[in-house]
């Protein structure tokens with residue numbers, strides 16, 4: 291990406307702008323689950339026409355939600371906000387409790403499930419543990435829609451939420467030999483492995499996934515931030531405050547030694563005073579933040595600094611999830 295010299299505050303080309311080394315973390319931004327969810331709403335609008343109802347923000351990003359709203363999507367938090375309709379109802383990437391599709395069926399809604407396949411995988415794991423009679427722990431954050439959705443796959447009380455290492459230390463099982471755990475997909479890799487470490491030490495027979503359920507996108511974005519954070523004086527994470535994986539990127543940057551990490555939704559949110567006289571900056575984006583917002587952020591920095599932009603890659607990504615079956619092109623033929 292080339293940021294051409296711009297007219298500085300002095301009116302001179304380039305002005306007296308100080309140099310700024312910018313390291314872009316790679317991978318960053320949209321993951322395969324987010325692409326699939328957004329494409330699901332766009333495809334539903336193309337197939338069925340507007341409006342298309344979407345339960346909860348399809349992904350946690352205001353820019354994305356506003357863009358889809360402008361095309362005819364109507365966002366609701368619960369199904370009871372939707373009038374009786376023939377318009378389809380899309381479930382967000384975070385997944386829903388079992389009661390939601392059941393309510394939708396009772397109301398004869400056409401439903402399209404944009405739950406990320408990696409979240410659905412966690413739902414299935416929890417169901418299997420339940421069928422095998424295991425007591426289930428879910429490592430995650432209370433109130434996050436993914437956690438609400440996963441807990442809602444099973445009867446109330448079947449899953450206990452563990453949010454911290456202290457809770458892992460204090461947990462008292464009904465039967466220590468009959469335990470299982472699953473995790474939210476967007477957690478901090480290091481925090482989660484500490485919690486799992488405590489559980490495995492206390493309950494050696496506990497059953498769980500080999501490498502937690504943290505998804506590839508969360509892991510890769512955190513790896514990239516870990517590489518860049520020690521090299522820069524500040525790190526901008528482009529993302530929304532309610533985006534779990536974006537919040538974790540900010541924490542990872544801080545822990546990896548970056549003196550100032552900040553989560554920003556738009557360039558207008560940059561606190562220039564707080565940034566001070568930096569000479570190096572890392573930039574990343576949460577899995578629900580579009581690249582156009584990263585570009586907007588870079589353009590804002592280019593107004594004040596003479597940018598030298600480079601990219602530091604932790605790994606290559608080529609994950610792709612097909613659309614929900616009713617939205618695939620062959621289904622429309």
Ligand code: SF4
Pocket residue numbers: 321322323324383406407408409475476505506507508535577
């Ligand atoms: S962050 Fe991971 S689990 Fe969430 S939508 Fe993206 S790929 Fe799926």
